[in-house]
Amino acid sequence: MRPKITYAVNHLSQYLKKPTDIHWQAVKRILRYVSSTRHFGLYIQQGSDLSISAFSDADWAANIDDRKLVAAYCIFLGGNLISWSSKKQSVVTRSSKESEYRALAHASVEIIWVRQLVCEIGVKQKSAPVL
Structure with missing residues (x-):
């Protein structure tokens, strides 16, 4: 990502x-x-582990023009990257902690959607997603 x-x-x-x-x-x-870096890529691997895991990050006030947060996350099903996002937020956060919480909230919403989608196609989740 x-x-x-x-x-x-x-x-x-x-x-x-x-x-x-x-x-x-x-x-x-x-x-x-x-x-x-053109030789890098996304590789889909076959595996028996279909647990959902995610990583999120926030770049607090990095844009010197408007000081708005950029929140990003990536979600994995097993070892495969299946969803990612990078979005400039519409608000200015007051602290780096607040920006991290906002990024976690956006990742959590996506995890819930991915988990429901995976359940609908019949893949059983043995454990809770890890963020």
Whole structure:
């Protein structure tokens, strides 16, 4: 998962009409990074472990323009990545702890949805999801 790349591309796309040299430098840096990691990928592995696990993270006030939080999570079924998100929030949080809790809340909502989906297709969950 590359939540910071996703966010950076989204942020740069806001300047498509009138980019400056700084924006072009950022685009080139992103392209160099992506080009150097093109051999990486998502691999789906067969396995008997179908437990749900998730990781979340928050980047508190990293955007110097508006100081809004970027919350990200990734969800795994067994060892396979099945869902991920990186989203700039609409509010400014007061602390890094508050931003972490917001990221956990977004990941929790997705875990609940994934768990219901997995149950509907007939996959039994032996343990509770781990966040």
